[in-house]
Amino acid sequence: MPRLTFPFAADGLLVPAMVGLATPAMQALQARGHPLPRLVRAKGMLDSGSTVTAVAPWVLAQLNASPGATAPTQTASGNVVVRMYKISFTIHPLVRGGPTLFRRDWSVTNLAKDPDDVDILFGLDLLHQIVVTIDGPAQSFTMDF
């Protein structure tokens, strides 16, 4: 089983990620002869408090991602309406040669605003598919998938 290991930073379970458009959007651009947008380097965080993976607005804007359906969301500061998007992403090791966790058509919501410390919150939707082992005293965690 492939394994990624990361430091368990003071800021949380942070993972380096690259985010791109999903298959249909990339295919459509290619079919029209348009250039594909560059993938966005994003600071990800594993977050069991989020049901669905959520992406900062600046990332979605940079990809020019098209919003899909709206969904009501209950937050600590009240109810808000978010949009659904489809993206692709890779969670990659910090150095060359390790495995990568890749998903090509992943449903996400937008975050209400751009947080300072994170660009994409990987929620329970991803956590249900992988094994995360946290070693607090050793300040590291692993993802097996």
Add this chain to the structure above:
Amino acid sequence: MSEDGTDLVWRVHQEALEQLLQQPIQRTPPDDEVHLNLPPAEPGSPVAAEWEIFRQEVVRLIREGNRGKFALVKAGHPITVWDSLRDAAQAAQLLYGEAPSMVQQILPYLRPLSMESYRPCRA
């Protein structure tokens, strides 16, 4: 033969990853690149003086390797640094009793509590 969408997305990610990992990855920003994003104290806050001291000292504290630890701040006293929120709160009680003091995690920004405000509804 034309490339199907599955191959296309995989290839785009692999190429970007290859490019990315050829560059050295900077795990932490250099000392001189700590970007502060801390608002001024709220008017009338009982710990306004402590907050301003924290804002002035946070870059130094980060450069000294204290990022993520907890600062105990009391105006007129030296800042002390603790490994956990619990330790800092205990120290505050022991050192300052009921007098106002401030415990703040040493980060260059204000972190939303557990990002709960972004939590999508399970219903």
